[in-house]
Amino acid sequence: MKLYSDFAPQRTRQIIADALALAAIIIWIWFGITVYSAVAALATFGVDMQRAGSGFEASMTDIGDQLAGVPLIGGAVRAPFDGASSAGAALESAGESQQVLVQQLALTLGLGIALIPTAIVLAVWLIPRIRFIRRAGRARVVLRSGAGVDLLALRALANQKLTALAAVDPDASGAWRRQDPAVLAQLAALELKSSGIRIRPAGTTAAG
Known part of the structure; x- marks a missing residue:
């Protein structure tokens, strides 16, 4: 398999094109990973929201349980705390959903930024290189x-x-x-x- 031309000017152009293409692929992959990491970091807000909701739900549930033991008025007093506990559960669920959405967005952006330019570079650079290698191989077979x-x-x-x-x-x-x-x-x-x-x-x- 012949990778490079025997002629110095053409060989130099091929080596430069290979180096530039590989550098571009590495840069775009690095950029995609960087964007993924930056966007994924936003999920910490969802984690905090989930923890706050969970803690609030647990606190309201405990207070409601304690007040429920008060004779005569326990049931009536507990109702607002049960409602607040449900709000805490809703906040916890929203925090979980936010984390899922952020992860999906981070993955989509990261892959898109890394793969689309890489595919373009491969189409522009790799296909002509493969054609050259095949053409050079056929020419050598014919020559011999x-x-x-x-x-x-x-x-x-x-x-x-x-x-x-x-x-x-x-x-x-x-x-x-x-x-x-x-x-x-x-x-x-x-x-x-x-x-x-x-x-x-x-x-x-x-x-x-």
Whole structure:
């Protein structure tokens, strides 16, 4: 598997692109984790609310239980404390709900911030890199075959821009049909260069 071009300028661009892409992925993942932690910290308000509600409910229940033992008026006196106890239970439940909502929001924001930009970076960077690796691999296989130069020249006719082909020969396709060795070698070299492969002067083997 060939990861980088044999040609220094293209190889430098690939290395820089790899470094920038990996750095961007790391930064976005770190940013997503940071946002998740910051938002999740807001759940402490829900924890405090839950504890306050639980404590208030317990206190009102205890007072109501104590007053319920007062002869004649115990039942009537207890009723308001039972109502206050229910309010404490409602506050406790609200605190629990707040924690769940904050955790869901933190997770959604954290994943969104980390994954969406990472996916974009991968689409812009990784797909072309995979294409280069596959193209370089196919070119090396063709080069090592018996009819390597001829097939590479044919691939150049199919893949390269018309301006690049015209620079080799105004009638590059005709030269390929005539099996012009000089044009075939130039077309093959053109295809190999675009695939990141440098060949020796003989034009029959790959440099790396």
